[in-house]
Amino acid sequence: MEPVRLPSRYATPLVGRLFARRDPGVRHEADADEPPSGPDGRLIAGLVSFRGGNPTCGYAELQCIAEEFVALGTGADALAAADRAAVATVLAQPLASMGELDTTDVQAVRMGPQDYARQLRSAVPGADRRLSEAAAEYHDSLLVAVCLHILSLLIDRSPALAERLPERSHRIRQLVDLGDAAAVRHEARRQQWSSPADDAFEERYLRTIVEQHNKVTIYGIDLPNPNTPDNWPLDASYLSLGAEFGSAREDGEATETCPVMPADRALGDQERVLLRGAAGSGKTTLVQWLALSTARDQLPAELEGLRGRIPFVLPVRRFARQGFPSPEDFLSAVQHPLAAEAPDGWVARTLAAERGLLLVDGIDEVAEHQRAEVRDRLRRLLRIYSGNACMVTSRPPAVDAEWLADEGFLELTLAPMSRDQIAAFITAWHAACRTDEGLDHSRLDDYKDRLLQSIPLYRELRGLATNPLMCGLICALNRDRSGSLPKGRRELYDAAMEMLLQRRDPERRVLYADDVRLQRAPRERLLRKLAYRMLVEEHSLLDRESALGEIGRHLPAIPAVSEQGTPETLYDHLLLRTGVLREQADGSVEFVHRTVQDYLAAKEAVERGTFELLLEHAHEPEWEEVIRMAVAHARPDECAVLLEGLIAPGSRGLRRNRRRLLAAACLEHVTELDPTTHARIRRETKNMVRPASVAAARGLGWVGPIVLEMLPDPARVSDEEAYRLAVTATRINDDAAVHYLARLRDRTSLRLRAELARGWHNFDTEWYAEQILRHLDPEGLYIPVTDRMELATLDRLGGPECVQVAGGFTPEELLDGLDRERLKHLWLAYDLRVGMEWLSAFPRLSTLRVTPRLPRVRGVPEAVRILSS
Template identity: 35%
Template structure:
């Protein structure tokens, strides 16, 4: 028992969990349901299921660091704590967790706990398929993979302190994705049956979107987080910490295969270890990789189809066809830029095609909070921490107020650039994408070393910023021309030497300059021993665009503009060009589009994109570009929509009227173009489509709300919908609902100063309040309201004053853990005028709190009673309540939803009740018991 005592105290696991439980109690003792909701609202949070929370607070095993941190912050949030308080408790939680994790006993408990989700038959099958040697190898392989993949770079933080590292698994921010059915970017749309099928589902969190598919193709723009997503899946599967939707992916064996590392020849299965676990590859048991693939326990994470030359895409597809036919039961996730392949590229192999969507304002806010929190953890000066807090708050305000910034920070890379430049330039931000990269290069190549006093260091290569930029431009252009995304150190030194001979620094050692560029500029990195690439391909394309202009190589660019690796270079070169150069480029693109039928649409889109964003352009070229844009109306996909949006309101005036035979994908593209143009003209077009009502248009219009002026958009666009089936708002949006007499269902997340506007919603049928303001100030309802759900702690007096005579269904989880006022007692104390019309009640009260004897008098119309208690110890409690409920003659159904403790579900299924028949099902993680009792007639 020595390991249990450890200095006379509790064992580390029990001590850590006791601290969590004490924190929960001190914070007001929220229920598991309330904690579960709040874990999805804290910084870096992701909603943790109640069953997981229950296990975390029982003390049998150490919860994952993500779960523990989410619980700790949720407790502080429940108690009304500030973001600083949540940050402080997170750090304390991490410190305590690390101490607990260090014990061998914890490791043993966690190994046992990790096996719990597997059934005996699954575990036996797994053990039969893995030899002892393979198990021993996995014990080494997982730590090696995590050391390689479980780390992140966030622009502006890693640059500031290169040896600062932090775990990707605790820093990852969830992405959103949509199933994308259109064809290749810049290519004509070929409608398919799937393309004509409307979907009622909007963007999903990517873990929800991929959870139930074994084969997924993920496409996204540069900087959208594709590679980070793959690393997150790999680390989460090894640590068994992937969220509930992806529970079946836990405990699988990931193989991370970045295709740029296999530029010469695509890897055989034996080479899947060569990137992240190269040092272990030789020690792998014979046929380890193939055996793992055969077993179906593998996740093959293939990154960067776009980083191989276009001429090899067919080879990649054949390679994937061979892999998927040989190892059908494995999971595959493949990434690429949209420009490289179309969404149907792997459709015949059964791949679900997803497209990562731009970050929403809430995603951007979460990223900004995370960036500044991470930056604060990297500095020790208290004054600098205070400044960081001020910068964080100022940037959040700017993002809310400036639509161009929200558009600029559309993906993690660009959002990180905004954070870094906002800090570096004392809150002064560029207004467009090219200026953003220009400012970033200045920060990296000039100001960074000046601020760190590196220029005068005698051990550092003295290389002027102009020469640095020249070398990097030439290197970037040479790499793209040769379809290279990374090079060997020797190759780079050879190129650097040739570039230096053109400069006054021609006496410098190329190898030393190469090392200087990798270490000091922040634009290059060493992804593997002896290899060099750009920290992000977008920087490579920006520098290459400058070099094209410097070399007067626009004819080459026009000739190759249809190739996907040159498209972003074309647009960046147009933005950086002088007037005569831009005229030459746009003229060349339009000329090619007239004669090159195979690539006509792609070239028109590029020409329109260049013309639309050009500060100046010859009048005849601008007119021709606008005329050619007519060929893109109606737009066939989001890329054509983005090109048209560059023309501004002129493009909106030429959009077809709604209801004129448009396909759903064309309507989606038109709405996207309006979103990008913005302003009053865009709202008028959107309102017209709102009148042409369907659920898909409704969903898209609601998603756009935060991109416009809140009040004006609600008045002009949302009110034009014949019906709004459902809307979720917060304190920021709620005041703007007053004119929406077409709103049917409303959910309000979080506290708001007043609920008075709800009474003005003349068609409102269903209202849900999640974690409301406890005093419920001003809450009353129109006569149309029939369903009310309130989930969160409320003031008893305020709740019991609610006069809602039309309510028929009431869902009340409002006790907040206060034993003096359980939910049932609060519901029973509502005014008689409210209670007498209620036919269905859902509550989270313990069974013993339900006053069965007075139900008939308190709720004369009650037909269905549903309870969701945190815990029931045995079936006797259920049987006792059922016996008391027999006198409630109006009650037809009694339902219970509870964790299946002590095999409760089977006990119910095997029992016979005198007055009730029962049906029991099990749902969700942790085997939740759902039982329905029907009165015998």
């Protein structure tokens, strides 16, 4: 027979009734300070609930517990009813012997479940003599399963025990997970999964997913008519973004660059993906698109593996305080409108049938000290319910690429929008504006054209427009200001607050929506209080009661507000009229985007002068944006306090490095700073910019242009280090980066040349081509093209023999843009979704390299050799 399994969600509280003093299944920190009573641990006989001066469990209840164990065990239904009752009677006896033996918890854990069960059974010899052969075999296996959960509970209740026997403790926990997985499979075989109730609910659930996620709201949108929609259908406005898989191998000159591919196809060849991207880069929109497309069963061919799956969208901010939910709590944790109507166990049955698509959005939304627990619970869930697809999203600093690597997760990083994508976004944004009832439709084309011309000309705008959030904000402000745009990040958010908190309602002629009359300053002050409270509590959600209390606490100090109404009235006003808050189904409130919260919290922190709080958390990735914006808001002396605090001695290791690099990154936001402090920061960080790995080199990009002043002389480094320096410099959107990279262009290393070629889409195309690409040794080098401007520039480079298609093109565009007489080798790194018959127009083409993650190509001319790259 198969080993008997006990699902831990039921077994743990049941085992807890066998022991005194602690709540079942709860790990208590106080136990960490409680040493074992002897050199070899604590006597289990002194821990059980059915002995001692005040026993809470008698033999009669022990018998009941044994009966529940029998009912829970897998395979019990194969036994006759009389045999099940007999097994329960016998099982109660070895359990009772725990109170008689002199075995300690340390000894029991060392034994393991098999040997500990054997010891308990030997304490009551002959107890099973009246059992049938099948019942006796079942009893022995069930006792082992019970002992496994007993040992697991002892470990959970005593961290000292886990520290003393780490390998045994890990193995026991692993056995519990394996047992849960086996129990799930057993239940899947036993039950009829497609019940009418499940089918009916599933249909309703998928309809709700479509209703919830078929919309996209671009932060900062400001349309002049009060009837203007706040969002548009996602399927009409969705923009497919690019992404890079992992990092390049470091095992020699044969290393290839990681091509950019459509991010929304990322799960086509991967069951588990860790998607990383900066704030506003489109992570949540991609989550929505996957949920929507799966729920509608309208998936592209590349995502055929997701067909028939049930999407579960799990925004981490919804359950950050409570921890990662178990399957039965998935819907209630995210406040799904059908949570109360789901058939009992529906989510678990769906996952057990390996039909789930878990979309865990925003790991960075939980405090750093809680992320390990979230990871552990997610890891355990995926081990128990293997076969379900999963994508986890996060900002890059929050977790590293290896965070879930041991669970088979492949890292995918959202790439900045290309010029073609920026142009497509701007065009779609202005087209969507034509659906409102505004009075400036005749000028929308002018706004669009002016913006399309401005972004390539101004470095600040070009750098900011490379993610959907900031690009949408730029579009809104461009329309709002009739083409006059601020250039810097802080200036953009200042302008957005002015637009939303001061001008939006009057210019839309929404003057009497409520009785509250507030200007921008008092509105912003109240919003800042809420944002700062969330910052201090390290949560992105605030329950209604706490929000009302925070507003009420500050009302007496803001005269312009205190006379306007009650905290409830003002809270409703902020929620409905500012456009930067949104309320959840349970009444809790959050900001429309984390960057808005960071901006307002930083401004409040500077006004309160709580620099010690900021510096205390400076090493934590989720505080990075707050500190950078605080430096931008601070006056010169305050700015010096913050920056000097970042580089002050005291921190070590990773914390020290993070603080110093953050100080360097903050310099781009400084308007005035003592030259001595500026020089000290550069001196303190100069030796930190010699990355020892590709991952570290890529990570330096977030520091910004200041890094370029600290990088070593490229003439004095090896090819290996030169490659890593190029990885850093190609990710810094600044003209000075091109000057630095030009000093690497004469090297012969193929890997280095490939990185230099890959980087040209981050800079002005023609200038980069003249300064870098034209000078690279063409031997074996594929030049990547990601947009039409790059394609047009290839001809001026003389038509390279090796080209990598790393963007979306039509065959006609490639036929016009590629040199038909010179092209010999083509690398397809982007799914063009067409046959390859058009390649016959290139008479010298001998090789077609295809990235393995793309679908199988068809129609390739016979003379062309196909390679997998």
